[in-house]
Amino acid sequence: MGIKLDMVGIVVQDMRRALDFYRLLGLEIPESANNEMHVEVAQEGVRLAFDSVEVAKGVYGGWEEPTGHRIELAFLCESPDALNALYEKLVEHGYHGHKEPWDAFWGQRYAIVADPDGNLISLFV
Template sequence: MVGIATRDMAASLAFYRLLGLPLPEGQPLEPHVELDLGGVYLCWDSIELLREVYQGWEEPRGHRIELAFECSSPDEVDQLYERVVSGGYEGHREPWDAFWGQRYAVLRDPDGNLISLYAAM
């Protein structure tokens, strides 16, 4: 299981839906949301829930983990980046041709996590 701490469940779920994750609608007020990705769960927990479960928990600062989404082509990296940014979310680094042979871009989710998009060139 990979957990994402979120200040705004609705905004976070909407962001990840734009990236293509099949998250069901109707969960924006839930304190915990799970998505089974074939035996690996991606989960979202509200800050309030985390503080209740892990007494004394403090919200972390800075980049801690990265999620990367593989795209089918370099053009899809560009299109997905533009769709998410046009949806009102923040881009961190516009698409570029990386020296390691991939088209690459980096977004920020609503909680400041860096999310990569990539495709083989």
């Protein structure tokens, strides 16, 4: 058997703030997770994990704040209207809208927002 992508991990400065963002995206994350150092959310075969900076330091032997955009998390929305509404909801809650919804040349409706740690998150249909 070969390899299988099982988990994508995100290092976060403030667990509650990060989880609130991903809850607005629609992920089901219990409020009780806000004070955890490591949180996992199952997403149809792939886990999305959140680790505090303290956990990252323990795992990697240190932590340097990354710069630049190196990986994309992209979330499939139900419809163009749902994408537009989700983008507006995130911006209304104070999150940075990196690029407003647009009809991309490759045929998808697309938008980009930044999570609390500056990761660019794509929304698409």
